[in-house]
Amino acid sequence: MSEEVTCGPCGKVFKSNEAYLKHKCEKTGFNPTQIEHQDALTGGRFSLQSKAALARGAKRAAK
């Protein structure tokens, strides 16, 4: 398996996943570990999906 990772939004290529995760994406202005990165790509929908995921998790944990 290639270790290289391309950032889909900005197209930069990194030699490792660690390097990819630490970069500041030129398209979003955030790094891929930040929620803002996904929000920038989805018009803020990621945060709504994240809240829904947490609600589902809480509901299952309560059962």
Added chain:
Amino acid sequence: MAATVQIAEFNTVGETKTASITNSNMGSTDAVNLDPVAYPVVPGEYTYEKWQKVEVTAMGGSSKIDNLKIWRTGALGGSAAHLTNARETSYGGAETFATPLVTVSTLADQAMPTSEPTDANLGIGGALAGELTAAGLSDYLIHQIGTDAGDVAGSTSTMNYQYDETA
């Protein structure tokens, strides 16, 4: 805070990874974010397989990501069939990457659900009950569209990748 989750796609013999994809366009080339107009499918033939994973890049203080569900909403054109390895029963486990096929997939042999599955249909660590407690990746989601000789137009639909998150 909450987890940051994205979809990664893997292409070519080198298993080249593109992170944070923004579409799952399918066509007659093995490439991420492909242009389906430039790479149409000959009626009666198959698209290249898509090999994708759900990727958690940061847990954001949460303790667990699990219960992965994959489905499509929206109709395909003509008599096309959308096939996948995602399944709620008799799950095949974590597949090992193989160069994406443009002939009929031997691994994506289930109909892609068109509504939210009742239970997880994509595994983590080879099991539908698997979970991520740190940044990492799901098993491979493999999917492909098979067209019919009478199909004359493509279509646009939505892929849904859902997870549960425990704070």
